[in-house]
Amino acid sequence: GNSVTQMEGPVTLSEEAFLTINCTYTATGYPSLFWYVQYPGEGLQLLLKATKADDKGSNKGFEATYRKETTSFHLEKGSVQVSDSAVYFCALHGGSNYKLTFGKGTLLTVNP
């Protein structure tokens, strides 16, 4: 079945540092890939997505590229801010069902 593995947290960075959160997946066919973000006390919200190989999703300075050869979708940001402190979830949607499969989440804390 489908699965998503993302790096264990927590991740603690200083403001303006470079961020990478690794995500790899296992799926049959050609899944769509997502990063969701959960700010404290809130539900998840879509951060970015990519629907086919070599697509790059981007939003709010975050980027992730769909790499089919390495089955990866790593999240990156060049300069994090305190307001980026949140839990980040990698997820995939396999086309043959309705379900979104999530990774376990990575807590990011950015200190001033």
Added chain:
Amino acid sequence: NAGVTQTPKFQVLKTGQSMTLQCAQDMNHNSMYWYRQDPGMGLRLIYYSASEGTTDKGEVPNGYNVSRLNKREFSLRLESAAPSQTSVYFCASSPRGTRGSGANVLTFGAGSRLTVL
């Protein structure tokens, strides 16, 4: 622009009590979902409804029932609550109701924190 609304936000139950979590969306979405979020476990799908009139089990359906009351509303019921059901519950919806339709972006509610003593 309410999106997905869940009630209640917080609830404390005793073992064996029953309760229903309510969820409503105003985006005319076809599909709705219930997830639970537990530390170290990420989000796990409890039940989903691909379209009005249908419901299906997810990864962890035991101890829960659902009702898709109409296109807008999807409720989750705990008939006899257990401490293992202490969790944060999220309702979500998405526009797509067709298999193999590609990207399926979910909109989440703010969550319902349930404690079972």
